[in-house]
Amino acid sequence: MSRGRHREYSEPEGEQKKFSFGESMKKAGRIFKFLRPWRTQFIIGNILLLISSLATMTFPFLMGKLIDTATSKGIGTLFTDTNTTALILMGILIAQAVISYFRVSTFATVTEKAMGNVRTALYDKLVTLSIPFFEDRRVGELTSRSTNDVDQLEDMLSDTLPDFVRQVVTMILGIVFIFIISPKLTLLMLATVPVLVIVAMIYGKFIRKLSKERQDALAASNVVVEETIHNIHTVKSFTNEAYESKRYRSNLDKVIQTGIRGAVNRGAFSTFLISGLFGSFVLVLWYGATLMKAGELTAGTLTSFMFYTGFIGGAVAMFGMLFGRLQKTIGASERIFEILDERGEILMPEQEAPIQKINGNIEFQDVRFHYPTRTDVEVLKGISLKANKGDKIALAGHSGAGKSTIAQLILRFYEPGSGNLLVDGIPAQQYDLRALRHNMAIVPQEVILFGGTIRENIAYGKPTATDEEIIAAATRANAWQFIAAFPEGLNTVVGERGIKLSGGQRQRIAIARAILKDPAILILDEATSSLDSESEKLVQAALEELMKDRTTFIIAHRLSTIRNADVIYVLDKGRIAEAGRYEALVLTEGGIFQNLLQLSNSGQLTVDR
Ligand SMILES: Nc1ncnc2c1ncn2[C@@H]1O[C@H](COP(=O)(O)OP(=O)(O)OP(=O)(O)O)[C@@H](O)[C@H]1O
Incomplete structure (x- = not known):
């Protein structure tokens, strides 16, 4: 029957553990042991990442300067000549692109190798574990650990971690830069944009939950269809067509209800995004324009400010996502270490040792x-x-x-x-x-x-x-x-x-x-x-x-x-x-x-x- 069919192993929702940052970091830290053989490359990757993040943060500044060259009088000096500023911008852009290439390939190579070792360690442990261990667990769960869970670790090392470093740099430098440009405008920005980004994220999560509910309801209604077609002889011999139709309709009603709830909320979300989030940008821009009129800002510095605002808003949103990904990774590494920490019944021999013969009594x-x-x-x-x-x-x-x-x-x-x-x-x-x-x-x-x-x-x-x-x-x-x-x-x-x-x-x-x-x-x-x-x-x-x-x-x-x-x-x-x-x-x-x-x-x- 379709109900009993094999399902992909996934972490039961109720079992999601409470997130404790310190403890989680300690657990995640164990993963770094697998990076040890390639620590030099890993450190180089991080240095490249830092340089490329710093380079990215100069773009809004230079773009602002480029705009200001249009009204600038001094010709030939740094940041006052349009062509020179554009060339500097292009130069940094190319340097950043080259650094990013090396950064991404270094991280990917190190991660592939390290995760290869995690997978081997996991497999070697699995095959040496005792039979009772396998009886307690489902095959799907165990294969999921060596595939999905390790994939998640891989994602963390190659994407989540670099993203995290980049966002920290963006956040700190961004706020420093805009503070230098205009403390007044910065305070207004910080009071509105990050708050609204956080609200948008929470709301977004709620909408995703609603769409998952609809998916689940749809899957449940499909089970009815499958079951009926599978057992069509039984349905017909009992003349239960009308009964099945009613059963299907009642399942479908749930789909429609959750679907409508999702649609209404998606509509409200769009309204919120346009009026709230973009509204806060308009507010900052309006105040910036007012300051510009008063001669406190130039067009270029206001442009820089707005770009930095975008960067900071993006970083806040990313932090939320990264936090979720980090939590998942901690769960994955916990599950992996649970197996790695098990005591195997035999040790993998380094090399084949001579085997003692027995008589057979x-x-x-x-x-x-x-x-x-x-x-x-x-x-x-x-x-x-x-x-x-x-x-x-x-x-x-x-x-x-x-x-x-x-x-x-x-x-x-x-x-x-x-x-x-x-x-x-x-x-x-x-x-x-x-x-x-x-x-x-x-x-x-x-x-x-x-x-x-x-x-x-x-x-x-x-x-x-x-x-x-x-x-x-x-x-x-x-x-x-x-x-x-x-x-x-x-x-x-x-x-x-x-x-x-x-x-x-x-x-x-x-x-x-x-x-x-x-x-x-x-x-x-x-x-x-x-x-x-x-x-x-x-x-x-x-x-x-x-x-x-x-x-x-x-x-x-x-x-x-x-x-x-x-x-x-x-x-x-x-x-x-x-x-x-x-x-x-x-x-x-x-x-x-x-x-x-x-x-x-x-x-x-x-x-x-
Ligand atoms: N892995 C297991 N975990 C728990 N109970 C088990 C397990 N394997 C067998 N049993 C139970 O132990 C009892 C003896 O099972 P066993 O397989 O030794 O019987 P058997 O004589 O070999 O039977 P058959 O001829 O059907 O293979 C049965 O009651 C069975 O349900």
Whole structure:
């Protein structure tokens, strides 16, 4: 249904935090750490910015002077000759343009590099975080942090910050200049223009809010249209056309009401802008003209004054916007640092270190466990089981009994709540996590390949593998035959932009990957949906090859791979209810295993008695 559809992650409005300048600056300051490697360029960029801002502030002054040259008598001296003044103005203009070029490119380069490092740091942290971290968060939220939030930081460093410096310079120098030109006119200007600019901004924000309300109302009414068309059969079979029409109309009424409110306010805003804001300019100009008449100002100085007034008005407006942008950036950096400050479960190795080999003896001793997101539900209630090196252990049980949970604990995606998990007789926590997982491989239920070539997908199990090793693994996994049949062989691209492999083919690629990894412990999450019999046979043979000499845990969904298991543990609501070999369990009258077999309607599972 359209309501449940994926939405872009955005900060919930109610969660916007109170803005505290000092605290926020401290947080934003951490971002500068990422600039450290390029601090010289960053400082040069700031110096260039300061020079170009100063140069801009000379324009109104020189333009005023240029106008005054028309009535000036002294020829040839600085600012009294029209041509000389125009040339100076042009010279500064060109210098400012060149400086701006270097300033913008310096800032952009530094920011790109720094943000590249932020993105890498964020990604490196994300992939090393534990599974419970990902369970607490939505994918959209996490991807938004590494894209939108970093984009916002980038904007701050390349635009917001330089704009801020420029506006500060404009404001301070502008007020100093106009004070020198005319203190009286300055006081009148300061009492009117900035005040009205601030009012205009607040009003503008209110109007934007109204237009967003209308957008939201329109989106809600479109949901009705989508739902109705989607479920047109239901609507018609219930003859609810009139009901839906009424529902749509009532939604649309909200759109119209908010639309009209917005329109009325936009009209009032225009009136205010023309009469209030521009009126204040006229007021200043009128008073300026009066002073000019009295001989206190020249035409040129009044022109300079009016330009500076425009600059200052613009700066006040910009401050409001910059403040909003700064607040957003603080939010973005907070979210980024929240991830960066998380403790990863493993450290990214500087270089590949030799990995300790394990034998593959696994023992659960009275393990109890609940998922961090559901502390009230105990999923494993005292599991004790043992697998010796090379054993094939099957985990059977109804859906939700806890089979996959046991596998997740072996992989140490989670830690047991109580009890012990021993690997080769040593508590699993005492192992280096990377080393432990290096000795394990999983063939998941539903194999999703990475976008890339078949070679890359198989070599995922051992990135240093040679082509010979990859082909050998693919052959053992019964995959080489179909790979070799592709014109591009191992270079065949799979995934979204490549060819689509069948379920059985994908499984055999995953098996080849696991063979290449050569783990001591293997976890097979048996596919729930059945493959066609030919494919099933190939996959089964590949699995047999893979399981040789490894401790294997089979999460049995269809019970098709577990006839030869050394021990089948039958789980029931987080407890081991039955354990033994297939032949024995089948004979346990009224047992859960028997019940499972009866329920299984795959046809292959005829009970051998
Ligand atoms: N990530 C999780 N967070 C919270 N609860 C979970 C999580 N994963 C599983 N559970 C719950 O733990 C219980 C055991 O789930 P588990 O996946 O281990 O069962 P299973 O026997 O493998 O089932 P199936 O055969 O359907 O895969 C279930 O009640 C399930 O709802």
